[in-house]
Amino acid sequence: MLKKNLNMHIQRKHTDHSKDITMQSHLSSVCIDRSNGVSAVQRSGHGFSVPVHVQKKTLGKHHQVRCELQECWQYQQLAYRSGNTFSLCKHLCSLDYCCDTVFEELLDSSVLDEMIKLKFFGEAKKAVCLKRQKVAQTVHVPFSVFVALGDSQKQITLSVHEPMIHHFSRLGRVMVTYNSTARTWHCPCAKPRMSCPHRNIAKWHLFQTNKELFASEKPSEATDSSVPQLLEDLTCAPKFDLHRTVRYIYSKKKIPSTPSKEVAKPKSSHVFPSSLFPVESSCMVYDGNKALEAPVLTTRNSKIATMTGVINAVSIYTRRCPGCHMIYRYQEWSDGLHNFNDYVLLSLELCLYLRHSLQSHISISRAIDTLESLREVKYPNRDTVLHAYCHFEALTDIDYTYSCVNCGYHPPVVIMDLHKKGVFSMAVSDLKEPPSEFKGEVNIEEFWQSVDLEMIARGFVSSRTKNPFVMEPSYEKWAPWIGKNTRIGNTVLNTEYEKVA
Structure with a gap:
């Protein structure tokens, strides 16, 4: 923490008194659904935070006064049990000074057709968006509403209708945010970089109202060619022949079932190169073995996870065939490395360690937790490591041999067992x-x-x-x-x- 921020931190986090909600000091709010009394309120009074939904409906037979935040809901229940039925959280109290109302943007279905042509998403996701819109119209609630609270210019927030009540949508709505600087989406119903109906609806909304956000950004010659696009995870199809590249790696880059001890032996960090290039110099698919183009930098921020720690700032390069546009990347197990996605690489020793861990009924995440605690180094995300290990096993040329000492290769009954650390449950x-x-x-x-x-x-x-x-x-x-x-x-x-x- 910077020294100049210490006093403000103590005042915000370590003081016992809290300011009363007054006309001069209250949280900004805006009404989203006037008929049901649903509004959006700032979560806190400083900086940017995702707004929260609150409901204050005091007309009609059924009154609803509640905040969607778990801590506020628990506070209100405690106050009710103590006999203080009029105790409200700061978000609900701020509604006394709410005088603004935002209205629903009527989204046009023809915009979805244009987005499909531009490969934002497919027909299945379009159908889900239209179905969600019809449900919102049936129950007479706003479908998608733009929420502008606070002074942040880079955070775009939209309130999207959710027909089912979940822990992330206690009032039947979710807040979807887009960071225009980091070019990332966030929705409380899904993990980062995972698609969901609410994000697709928000993209539909922004594409109709502010299409300039979706303009592609061309990196200059002086910048890294791995500069991300304006919106991550919008392109459904890669910019190369994925089928051909995957099948080439599957057929030509097989890893032996038992790599030599020389390749899999422990290595220090300085042994691994800081820049990795594909070994191919000519196309292996195109007729005439056409020479490949010059190497192109994919990223300078790759990580190599090893048994002794994590090596950062590794540069990865790819090469392309000018004839068939086949992409070649670094995938050489003989160097003691396994390339998963150009951003995360595993040492062959670590891959074998994870294999033996599974065979000893130790999950991948626990094995990485053990290394992280031992080496005091932050390893890549556990899901990423799991996918990288599965990638390694898919490329391993395992010799599946079975022979019974009594029956040979053909026993009358074959009993197949499962490994509890490597299966999934499904209804x-x-x-x-x-x-x-x-x-x-x-x-x-x-x-x-x-x-x-x-x-x-x-x-x-x-x-x-x-x-x-x-x-x-x-x-x-x-x-x-x-x-x-x-x-x-x-x-x-x-x-x-x-x-x-």
Whole structure:
């Protein structure tokens, strides 16, 4: 903390008295839904914070006076139990000085068609937006409202209707914010960089009212070519042939099931290079082995996670074929590194450590927590490390051999167990019944290859919704794994759907 800010910090955080809400000192507020008494109020009186929804409806038979913040709701319940029924939080008290009303922006469905053409999102998300709009019109509440509170010029806030009551929408609305400087979206219902209906509705709103925000930004020659676009996660399709790149890595960059000890041995941080280039100099797909273009910098801020810590400020370069536009990136396991998404790399030693941890019933997150506590170094996000490890296993050329000491390769019964640290839970009701012509026959090689391709493609896309290789769980496309020597052919039976009846 800066020394000049210490006194103000003590006054704000460590003083016992609080200022009364008066005409000269109150939180800014604006009415969103006058018929239901819903308003948006500043969370605090200084700096920017996401506004909160409050409801003060005192007309009619049913009165509602409440704030959506958990701490305010608990405070009000405590006051009621103590007999002080008129005790209100500072957000509700500030409504006495609210005199402004904002009105709903009527969103045009034709704008969604334009956004689909520009690859903001697909038809499925358009249908969800239109369905949400129809629901809001049916219950006669504002669908999307622009909320301007505070002096922040970079934060754009919109109040979006939510038909279901959740912990993040106690009053049937959520606040979606967009930071125009960091170019990031935030919605309380989803994790960062994950899409949700509220963000899509907010993008629809802003695209109709302020299309200039979505103008693409061209980086200059002097800047890093990895400058992000104006809005993250809006482009649904990569700017290269993703299918071809993923299949090339899958077929040409396989990792041995047991890498040599020389490659996987512990290495100090200075052994790894600070700049990583693809080894290809000519196109491996284009006829005539066309020479690749000069290396292009992807980022200077890559991280290498190792058993001894994290190496920062690593530069990653890619090369492109001028003929077929095939993208080549660094993916060389022989250097003792595994590249996940050009921003996070794992040492081969760490990958093998995570494998042995899973085999010892230790989850990936706990293994990283152990290293983080031991090395006193901040490691990458746990989900990112998990995806990076799955990426490593998808590229590993594992030799699945099985042989019983009594029956050899063909025992009369094969019992398949599961590993609790590597499976997911899913309700049976979420699975659709297979078509009537489905006889339970599934091609095991095609299915498990598609699973590998999905994992590898995660290193090129920002979210699962943009992954063209995604395999959704279904009875007719899901196959158990049985080794090549144990089964007769590539066709196996999946009869799990028969257990439902």
